[in-house]
Amino acid sequence: MSKTKKLLLTLLGVFLIIFTGVVILVFSFTQSMKADPDEEKKVRDQAERYLEKTFDETTEIYDVLYDNMGNWGYFDYAAKVKQGKWRIHSYLINGKMMQKKKSGLMLKKNWVTY
Numbered sequence: 001m002s003k004t005k006k007l008l009l010t011l012l013g014v015f016l017i018i019f020t021g022v023v024i025l026v027f028s029f030t031q032s033m034k035a036d037p038d039e040e041k042k043v044r045d046q047a048e049r050y051l052e053k054t055f056d057e058t059t060e061i062y063d064v065l066y067d068n069m070g071n072w073g074y075f076d077y078a079a080k081v082k083q084g085k086w087r088i089h090s091y092l093i094n095g096k097m098m099q100k101k102k103s104g105l106m107l108k109k110n111w112v113t114y
Contacts (some may be wrong), residue, residue, distance in 0.1 A: 034050060035066035039077055047079035047092045060082050 063080040079092040
């Protein structure tokens with residue numbers, strides 16, 4: 001076999017190995033970004049029980065937040081809740097509500113407001 005063919009086959013082999021590695025990394029990254037449906041259901045069930053026990057006003061769980069990148073730092077899953085007549089949006093995390101506001105972080109009883 002000539003030197004040119006050996007060089008081309010070597011370069012092709014190296015390219016295929018690198019390409020395969022990149023494909024595996026991209027696939028594993030996208031899979032790690034997906035939420036676990038069983039965990040979401042568990043969080044939703046826990047949040048529903050907590051809301052029924054804690055609040056008299058109307059509340060509605062409209063989604064579950066999965067913190068796949070660690071942006072929040074202290075939870076992986078949180079229930080998104082709409083409260084009352086004014087539709088205040090909050091996050092329910094381990095029995096604490098985190099209310100969406102523009103102000104700084106503030107803790108009141110079972111409410112964490114930011």
